[in-house]
Amino acid sequence: MKRIICYISFVCLLTAAVTAQEPPSGEDILKQVDANIGSDNKISVAEMTIHGRRGSRTVKSKSWLRGQDESFTEYLAPAREKGTKMLKLGDQLWIYLPSTNRTIKISGHMMRQSVMGSDLSYEDMMEDQDLQKIYDAQVAAEEVILERPCWVLELTSKGGNIAYHSRKIWVDKERFVSLREDRFARSGKLLKTFEAKEVSRIQNRWVPTRMVFKDVLKSGKGTEFILESIEFNADIPEHVFTKASLRK
Amino acid sequence: MIIPKLALRNLLGAGLRTWLNVVVLSLSFVLIIWLQGLYIGMGDQIKEAQIDVDYGGGQYWHESYDPYDPLTLEDAHGAVPDPIQNKIDKGEATPILIAQATIYPEGRLQVILLKGIDPAQTVVNFPSQFLVQENGEIPALIGTRMAKSAGLKIGDKVIVRWRDAQGTFDARDVYIAQIMKTIVPAVDQSQIWIPLETMRELMGMQNEASLVVMAKDIEELPVVSGWNFKSLKFLLADVEYLIKTKKTGGSIIYMFLLLLAMLAIFNTQVLSIFRRKKEMGSMMAMGFTRGKIIQLFTLEGAFHSVLAGIVAAIYGIPFLVWFAKKGWAMPEGYDDFGIALGEKLFPIYTAGLVFGTVMLILIVTTIVSFLPTRKIAKLKPTDALRGRLS
Secondary structure (H helix, E strand, O other): OHHHHHHHHHHHHHHHHHHHHOOOOHHHHHHHHHHHHOOOEEEEEEEEEEEEOOEEEEEEEEEEEEOOOEEEEEEEEOOOOOOOEEEEEOOEEEEEEOOOOEEEEEOHHHHHOEOOOOOOEHHHHHOOOOHHHHEEEEEEEEEEEOOEEEEEEEEEEOOOOOOOOEEEEEEEOOOOOEEEEEEEOOOOOEEEEEEEEEEEEEOOEEEEEEEEEEEOOOOOOOEEEEEEEEEEOOOOOHHHHOHHHHHO | OHHHHHHHHHHHHOOHHHHHHHHHHHHHHHHHHHHHHHHHHHHHHHHHHHHHHHHOOOEEEEOOOOOOOHHHOOOOOEEOOHHHHHHHHOOOEEEEEEEEEEEOHHHOOEEEEEEEEOOOOOOOOOOHHHHOOOOOOEEEEEEHHHHHHHOOOOOOEEEEEEEOOOOOEEEEEEEEEEEEOOOOHHHOOOEEEEEHHHHHHHHOOOOEEOEEEEOOOOOOOOOOOOEEEEOHHHHOHHHHHHHHHHHHHHHHHHHHHHHHHHHHHHHHHHHHHHHOHHHHHHHHHOOOOHHHHHHHHHHHHHHHHHHHHHHHHHHHHHHHHHHHHHOEEOOOOHHHHOOOOOOEEOOOOOHHHHHHHHHHHHHHHHHHHHHHHHHHHHOOHHHHHOOOOO
16 A cells, blocks of 8 residues: 555656746746736836837837726827827727828838837837737747747637737746737748847836847838836726817 | 991901901910910820729728728728629729838938739739749839839849738838839829739738729729729719819910900990991991991901901811820920820811811900991981981
8 A cells, every 4th residue: 555655646747847847838928918018007107219210219108008998108209299199999099190180090001110110110109919818829838038048829810800819938937928929921931020128127027128120021120119107007097088178 | 148248348348357356266276276286185195094004993992991092901802702703803993002101312312102013914014924923032013203203224133121911010122123114103103013912911901902992984883882883983083073163264365365365346336337428328228227237246256266266267266176186295294293194295176176166266256246226226227327426
């Protein structure tokens, strides 16, 4: 009897040891990634440096996000863009331009246009969906990025209205933050890349605070994004996500 | 018969003054026919080209399709209904699928319209035969304007990115199989044509189209829900409006010239009546009624237009014929305005135009000639013989 108990205990220990060495599943990693960065509400201040053919320019903005469908952005600098506001409700986007004192509705293909000449489209800018809900994930490899060991996940769309059919993301094994991302077309052609350059600890989460987005099909150095501050689960008044707030 | 003879003799007797008026009036003749002919020719040229290359015998549009609203394109496609599909199968119609896309020539981003057309279609005079797919690569057909704006040549490869029916990005390399030279910018500017079936497959839009072009002279047009038939009258309404606007603009030039001529004739008439009072008195003394004298003077004035017509014919007909053959070369870059003008404009002088112009000038000259003669109605023969006006 003792022998049997010993044998069972040995098998259990062995199984546990083997299990411990196996990487978590892609789905689990993705859940952790979403949990790390996801939040019901967010308020952030960021600087976007657009590197164009004629030089670079920096745009500073403050954003309020609620859930995955509502966001409000106000541009703070430069003077030319100051006061420009964007409101996204569902799949609709309104832009208020102070120079003309007019609100323009943007929808359909316009959502795919570049934001102020950057490498990001309005859609990219507004994207805040949980990856695990829209992608199947598989661990493809392990690599080191920014001197951090990462899992390389291959994400494939679950179907539906998803902009990028597949993605490859490099997730910090310990911090569950995405340090690099390649976004692909249905044909497998690489469309956009994202690279985190700096990661900081904010409200017990690991957040990329300096990153570079690049539209690979377009020439140029890409668009640099610096997150100056971010507040998760912030208290955002209801009136922020109304069209009336665009003109305030 | 005596009045016309007398009128002509008086008119020719006035010498240089008459010929000056006649020359100015003849210029109006030629200018009106030339300008109007140019606009008629322009309108016909645009309409013919658009019917031939783009509109065919009219188009069925998907109910959401609006070429002037790019925001509608995303939803402006649907399965081709059976009655229209039957026409397509018979070769009496050809479907076209349209989607917004982006190309990246030399790393530059350019928003375009991606259009799918059947390479075997014969409904419109469009070089779709170059879109036959041979080696697995996607052939693309572009116009010279598109080639110029994107810097593309035959054989070049360019990445095209679009969103499929599910909204997912797709991007492929296409190679430029042919660059077509067309005078219709509506099938050229910011557009890339690829084989219809390839586009349907890549977009996940099997058997779908945004619009269906009908062959010319198709009489039986099925009524189908969800698709609206757009007749040539509707499709060419913009061209008609453009020509109407151009004609109005052009009429200001020749109306100004006509006004000068009429002013000269009016002045001549006033002067004649003032200087020829004794002559009028003598006529009255010989038995001419006031009405006859008014007729004589009015006819004298109106004969200006007849002489002008003859003079205009002498130098105008050779000029107009020569111009109709040679055409008017359009300046470079004019075809970028979005109008199917071609390299040369050829005027068309219709019988209606010539007759209408002759009648217009004749009537206007007669009215202008008559107006100063009304004074003659109050003329007393005794005063007239003394050289006075009553």
